[in-house]
Amino acid sequence: KQEVTQIPAALSVPEGENLVLNCSFTDSAIYNLQWFRQDPGKGLTSLLLIQSSQREQTSGRLNASLDKSSGRSTLYIAASQPGDSATYLCAVRPGGGGSNYKLTFGKGTLLTVNP
Amino acid sequence: NAGVTQTPKFQVLKTGQSMTLQCAQDMNHNSMYWYRQDPGMGLRLIYYSASEGTTDKGEVPNGYNVSRLNKREFSLRLESAAPSQTSVYFCASRRTGGDGYTFGSGTRLTVV
Numbered sequence: 501k502q503e504v505t506q507i508p509a510a511l512s513v514p515e516g517e518n519l520v521l522n523c524s525f526t527d528s529a530i531y532n533l534q535w536f537r538q539d540p541g542k543g544l545t546s547l548l549l550i551q552s553s554q555r556e557q558t559s560g561r562l563n564a565s566l567d568k569s570s571g572r573s574t575l576y577i578a579a580s581q582p583g584d585s586a587t588y589l590c591a592v593r594p595g596g597g598g599s600n601y602k603l604t605f606g607k608g609t610l611l612t613v614n615p
Numbered sequence: 616n617a618g619v620t621q622t623p624k625f626q627v628l629k630t631g632q633s634m635t636l637q638c639a640q641d642m643n644h645n646s647m648y649w650y651r652q653d654p655g656m657g658l659r660l661i662y663y664s665a666s667e668g669t670t671d672k673g674e675v676p677n678g679y680n681v682s683r684l685n686k687r688e689f690s691l692r693l694e695s696a697a698p699s700q701t702s703v704y705f706c707a708s709r710r711t712g713g714d715g716y717t718f719g720s721g722t723r724l725t726v727v
Contacts, residue, residue, distance in 0.1 A: 504657075532714055544718040546717075602673060605650075606657060608657065
């Protein structure tokens with residue numbers, strides 16, 4: 501059974517700092533990995549998606565990397581801003597056929613960026 | 616705006632009551648999903664529908680039923696609500712062959 505772990509569970513940083521959020525998964529046979537953002541009381545917004553054949557994806561100040569063989573992904577946020585404060589969730593989609601539609605989520609990292 | 620719409624946004628039920636959570640998407644996506652989110656547990660899949668006319672159990676299906684009414688709508692029913700079903704419920708959809716999932720804004724359900 502796939503398990504996804506996110507470390508740290510919570511992180512507080514001053515504005516302007518570069519930071520890294522970590523995600524690890526136990527089964528490396530994944531189809532892709534997705535990073536989401538969740539604001540309090542809101543739904544999930546997709547940030548970046550990395551296919552299993554890719555090493556990284558970038559969007560603005562965000563960069564996500566994937567090392568499938570070691571079961572790890574990182575989300576790098578450059579020059580953090582108070583508006584980045586949210587919970588960041590990592591989710592993996594299994595590879596192979598059959599029931600490969602289902603995402604397995606980590607429990608998230610609660611990020612607070614202080615002005 | 617196109618997306619996934621969930622109703623209601625908030626609901627309080629008494630133990631034993633029934634209710635249906637509604638979800639509709641206007642993106643012509645084939646696949647739809649119901650997740651629940653609990654503190655310390657993350658999001659867990661309840662049921663999903665890979666295409667119109669099909670539904671399958673996810674990780675935590677007990678106590679729930681679903682109906683894929685048509686391509687747009689996927690409802691989740693609690694026949695006899697229990698306090699353990701207090702949670703935030705999210706509906707999501709995905710285009711066949713696509714990778715990205717679109718989530719609704721959630722339904723906060725409290726069972727007392």
